[in-house]
């Protein structure tokens with residue numbers, strides 16, 4: 276039996292993209308274009324996973340999620356947020372979302388998140404990210420390395436979360452900028468470098484380097500044994 280996904284999304288181009296892409300991947304997708312029809316679909320049928328937009332006509336995603344969680348704790352919910360604002364993400368996770376994705380997103384990343392959520396045995400396991408001895412608790416918005424707390428700013432934490440979600444992949448400065456800063460990268464600012472430097476400094480107080488620079492390309496999160504640059 277195929278996996279059933281409910282997509283609650285009012286923007287037609289995004290909804291069409293989700294329905295087409297996920298159907299091609301073998302998922303059975305139903306679409307609800309607003310809060311009311313989304314709520315009906317949540318009540319009347321069971322789903323393996325729910326994709327939930329933040330801003331919806333009728334009832335917005337966060338209220339829908341809160342109501343849904345009062346009666347269903349286990350169905351994974353992936354939040355689609357339009358901005359990478361930390362408050363939205365925290366509110367979404369607090370309201371019971373298992374994960375979130377910031378628009379615009381790459382379809383490949385959406386698929387990876389869906390696979391990960393469908394693999395997860397319980398909700399409580401889904402609120403953590405890990406790489407080597409680094410851990411992030413998404414619900415608490417806190418991070419540790421080797422069991423020691425990391426005192427990160429909100430931006431450094433967002434940056435670390437982005438690296439942890441994309442290990443062993445070169446992340447271009449443009450991509451990081453657009454995802455973590457939610458702004459267009461002008462190619463001149465050194466803001467990103469400053470934050471990476473500070474994040475590294477804090478991480479490296481507790482262990483070896485894990486964020487490498489790939490000259491002319493960007494950054495990559497990798498095991499310290501393969502981490503080569505200074």
Ligand code: CA
Pocket residue numbers: 284285286328329330331
């Ligand atoms: Ca929307």
